[in-house]
Amino acid sequence: MTVLSGNTGVGKTTFMCEYSLDLAEQGVPTLWGSFEMPLRKVCLFSEPLDPPIPSRIAEWARMFSENIPIYFMNLHGAQSLTEVLKTMEVGVKDSGVEHIVIDNLQFLLGAGDGAFVERFQRQDHYVQKLRAFATEKGTHVTIVAHPRKEEIGRLLSINSLYGGGKISQEADNIMFLQVDSSTSIPKKYLQVGFCLHFTSYYFIFVVDITTKMM
Template sequence: MGRLCFNDVLLCEPRMIDPSMSTGLWWCQSPEDVQAVGVNAVCLSVTGRWEDVKNCGDWLSQFPFVFVASPDRELVEQVRRHVRGLPVLSPREGAFGGYPSITAFLEAHLPSEINGILYGAVMEPSYGLLELARVSVLDEREVPRTLSGLPVLDKLTGGFRSGELSVWTGKRGEGKSTLLSQILLEAIDQGHKVCAYSGELPAGQFKAWALVQAVGPGHLDLFQDPEVGEQISCAQPMAARRVDEWWAGRYYLNDIRDGSAHDEDRILDEFTYANRVLGCDVFLVDNIMTTRLSGDRDFYRAQSMFTQRLTRFAKAQGVHVHLVAHPRKTQQGKPVTDGDDISGSGDIANLADNVFSVRRLSDEEAENEGCSSLVYVMKVRNRGKRGKVGLEFDSDSCRFYPPGKGPSKAYGWERMGEQTTLVDLGDAPVPFEESGGNV
């Protein structure tokens, strides 16, 4: 029976191929079906891959159309997906009369009846084209999203939408990670579940900083570092316990103690598990420089490829991914106000749906701007907007907040049930208690 041809992708009998025939090319399920059809019949070879069918494009283009000679809908979808630029036809309903294959059909019918299967064949829509009239309109009011909790930023972006990737950049120490940590808390407060990869911070330190932000300035213990005299803040124990109850089952962190934890495949595997099993829909990669990238030897190209994978993950799973990327070293102290300033091949900003830069201002700049930090909104694909957002920063609680508003927002853990304020009465008399102990 025949021989392999076309780079071992397709199986056919070359002597039985005649592209001038009006019956087109019949794509069969098996070699037995190819032999049963005889003329202009082909199937995927045993060693062939669907991905390699594109290499046969020039040969396939000789035929007026491809007819999938099988009732198997899965085969129809594979041919439709991988045969490009040609009409793909599938059998009408009932054409095979309940028989599972061409071979089985011909065992019960005369050879002359085989062409009847082609009559009434259905033209399959192109795999890569949509008819606009049949496309459902996206209702912006129904798109899942999370808000940053910063009104001006949310007005510019419309919130962080599902299926999108946001890239954050800025100089080291400008507040990118701190602001994103706060944005994850906002997501939890809005009922979302989050998962973070932090390539630099051990889990204990990551949680300590997140706790300080979560409890806020009203629930902090402040003390002086005895060695350097610097003021340090930490969450009060009772507040920390309440926060643990609040974000239990909602906040997950990649364990970087494992040797492979920084591999891009591992990160994406953990994110996929967090989404499918745990229900997480907001993700953070902080930062791309700490990931162990694979594939391309060129580091910048590898960064771009990883960003592509994150973008596909976001769109396929309907989640939002925040990615921290550093600016180019050539900036030399200049503010990062353009996506082209991001380190890498230049594709990272192009692939992102949103691009932001965080910058801490000098005292002189802060006086002129009326704030201590700026977030530059460099790209919002959904809205086409650009702008800048002024923020203040509370160093004790590590919270950003709008100028004039204050950092004392109460998160959900403070709203869980009725709260009772405990006061140490010291030596004060107990109400209603007499010396004899009777009321």
């Protein structure tokens, strides 16, 4: 199980769209659960960008219908965990799904009116069930999760993950989309904060924050 976190607007969903599409193009059957962003926008973010868009419309339609094993849950907003797990099981059984994306955990839980302690307990329960599903079915589950509210400019760490400790305990990999604004040219980069089989390291890619060009 992998957890991806990052501050609001940093590009978590965009990154996951590109990442999951790349895996699907390599033949990894992928099931998307988009509980925050409408499915239409997820599909737009998942479109390959090179060559230019107009020249590839027909090709995309053919690829997605014939070659790319990527599927989408017909669910949005707060959902029953039972319903989500049922949809995941159908995906594994009927389509051979090997990778499941949950975007994101907080929207799946819903806003709710309960106290923080109750909400943390519900999140821990959801994470435990998702982890158990991944282990039992032999699939990989990637969870997009919001961090706690941190001081502006402060880089995220495992302690920044929202909720109780279950999400970091159950994860095999924890990744952060970081923004370092301490330099003259701000950098956005993907950091592997934890990996069960390796020590912490990170990949850096420079981004023009003002134009959002990568």
